[in-house]
Amino acid sequence: MTDADTIEQRLRATFRAVAGQPIAPVGVDDEPWRAGVAPAPTRRRTGPRVLLGAVAGVVVVALVGIGVAYGPRSATTTTSSPSATRYPHVMHAVFAPVSPSSRAELELTAATMTARLRSLGDHRDSVTVRGGSVDVSGPSISQSQLLSVASPGAFSVRPVLCGAPAFTPVQPYIGGKYTGGALPACGAPYALSVSNLDLNTTTGVTNQVPADPAFAHVPSTLAQSDYPAASVLLPADPSTGAQDYPRFVLGPVQLGGSDIAGASAQSGVPGGANQWRVVIMLTPSGAPAWDTVAETNFHQFVAFDLDGQVLEAPIIQPAETSFSSFQGEIEMASFSETEARSLAAVLGHGMLATALTLESVSRAAVL
Numbered sequence: 001m002t003d004a005d006t007i008e009q010r011l012r013a014t015f016r017a018v019a020g021q022p023i024a025p026v027g028v029d030d031e032p033w034r035a036g037v038a039p040a041p042t043r044r045r046t047g048p049r050v051l052l053g054a055v056a057g058v059v060v061v062a063l064v065g066i067g068v069a070y071g072p073r074s075a076t077t078t079t080s081s082p083s084a085t086r087y088p089h090v091m092h093a094v095f096a097p098v099s100p101s102s103r104a105e106l107e108l109t110a111a112t113m114t115a116r117l118r119s120l121g122d123h124r125d126s127v128t129v130r131g132g133s134v135d136v137s138g139p140s141i142s143q144s145q146l147l148s149v150a151s152p153g154a155f156s157v158r159p160v161l162c163g164a165p166a167f168t169p170v171q172p173y174i175g176g177k178y179t180g181g182a183l184p185a186c187g188a189p190y191a192l193s194v195s196n197l198d199l200n201t202t203t204g205v206t207n208q209v210p211a212d213p214a215f216a217h218v219p220s221t222l223a224q225s226d227y228p229a230a231s232v233l234l235p236a237d238p239s240t241g242a243q244d245y246p247r248f249v250l251g252p253v254q255l256g257g258s259d260i261a262g263a264s265a266q267s268g269v270p271g272g273a274n275q276w277r278v279v280i281m282l283t284p285s286g287a288p289a290w291d292t293v294a295e296t297n298f299h300q301f302v303a304f305d306l307d308g309q310v311l312e313a314p315i316i317q318p319a320e321t322s323f324s325s326f327q328g329e330i331e332m333a334s335f336s337e338t339e340a341r342s343l344a345a346v347l348g349h350g351m352l353a354t355a356l357t358l359e360s361v362s363r364a365a366v367l
Contacts, residue, residue, distance in 0.1 A: 034363055090127075091363045093136040093146055095356035103129065108353035110134050116149040116345040117141070134356060148342040151356075152307050153351035156228065157255035157330075158314050160301035162186035163245030164215035164233055183231050186249055187212050192301050197315075199299045204318040211245050220247060223308030228253035237309040248310050250303050254293040263348035265340035276340035277333030279332025280347055287328030295323045304332065306346075 097106065106129045113127045113136070123144065125138025136146065156159040189196070190212035197206040221232040232250050261283045267276050282290055293302065294316050302315040312332060317323065332343075 014196055067128040083360075089090060090137060090139055091141055091146075091361070093137070093150075093361040094359040095134045095150055096132065096359050097134075098357050101132075101354040106132070106134055112153075112349050112352055114151045115349045117145065119348060120145055120149075120341055120344045130143050133359065144338065144342060148346055150352075150356050151346055152355050153346045153349075154222075154226070154256070154305075154307050155257040155260065155347055155351070156253040156305045157290070158250035158253055158303050158305055159221070159293075159297050160192050160303050161190055161231065161249045161251055162190045162215075163209070163211035164218070164247040164249055165211045165213060166216075166246040167219055168216045169219075170217045179201065180328075183218065183233055183249065184214055184303040187214060194299050197300065198314065199318055201319055204315075206315065208316075211247075212249070213250065221308065226305065226308045232305075234303070234305060234310050236313075237306075237311050240311060243310065243313060244301070245313075248301075248303055248313055250305065250310075253305075254302075254338070255286065255290055257347075257351055259283055259289060260347060260350070261286070261345040265337065265344040267337070272289075274336075275333065276335055276337050277331055278344050278347065279339050280330040280332075282328045282330070287326075290328070290330060291325050294326060298323045304330075 005110055043083060097109075101109075110127045112130050113134070117123075117125055117127065122138075122140055125136065125141045127149075128135045128137065136149070141149075190209060196209050199206045215233060218233060220235050226232055226234070229252050231252065233247055235247050236245065259282050260280055262281045263279070265276055266279055266280050298316050299318065301313045301315055304311045335343075
């Protein structure tokens with residue numbers, strides 16, 4: 001097996017973990033949780049660290065021989081800069097849609113990927129629709145950029161019902177163990193309610209509510225089953241470092257990615273040297289909706305879910321005695337400049353119109 005074969009296998013494994021995210025057809029309202037959300041007065045929050053899980057995948061693109069073989073292609077639509085073949089070494093990655101997709105959906109997907117690249121300052125690489133595939137080609141894209149620009153980018157905010165321990169497989173799931181279907185309810189002693197947490201606003205410290213052991217043998221919800229209207233059991237993003245729990249039981253989505261107007265990476269985190277943050281700017285309708293979510297979960301945990309993993313799960317305003325508006329912003333911190341820029345690129349340009357899976361990747365020398 002060649003180095004290129006090994007690299008391709010590793011990239012395939014990475015994208016399978018996030019591909020298949022449920023994506024509504026273009027123009028279809030996939031956010032039923034927004035019905036009946038009442039506007040609320042609107043203030044900022046800072047939160048703990050977050051790191052885009054897809055960006056943290058370890059990928060090495062090897063130098064191989066001349067060119068890369070593609071399958072049959074038909075008409076071609078290029079959404080970005082001139083051909084990268086002017087440069088001595090060109091990386092090619094070929095992605096296929098997870099489910100049947102129209103050409104219009106593929107072109108929207110390529111446009112979103114191009115916008116992500118441009119926001120990262122990358123103006124030499126191109127994203128192209130070739131027949132039924134989306135190709136990324138160019139001399140300057142890095143391993144982390146490849147992963148981030150092709151990630152589904154499905155973002156949502158969910159209430160945290162309880163913590164869950166790491167998954168311990170039991171085969172088969174019988175004898176009172178999980179057998180599939182709806183998740184069991186969190187046990188009363190483990191619920192992350194205001195009364196159980198008993199937050200001290202002077203210190204910002206809560207009671208240490210343990211993870212619910214009933215979920216030890218319950219497998220995590222698959223990324224493709226991370227449905228907005230359902231309760232889910234999601235793992236903490238391993239790239240963000242230690243969180244309060246290895247996994248989280250979350251209620252239905254209360255705020256979605258379509259409420260995001262933009263996102264920016266900013267330097268300077270209070271108390272953190274060389275740390276960056278991502279500030280999400282919400283739409284005119286998203287700002288009061290976020291305040292409603294935050295006030296409903298005041299002094300409780302909410303989770304930021306990206307592609308089926310919990311980026312972070314902060315407590316809403318732990319140092320305040322009464323709720324105050326976030327002024328149309330969600331803030332996540334702290335992480336490196338590269339991590340912040342990659343996350344902002346994904347969140348700021350929305351989710352892909354169709355989820356992708358990696359077909360092949362190589363770096364070719366152009367003679």
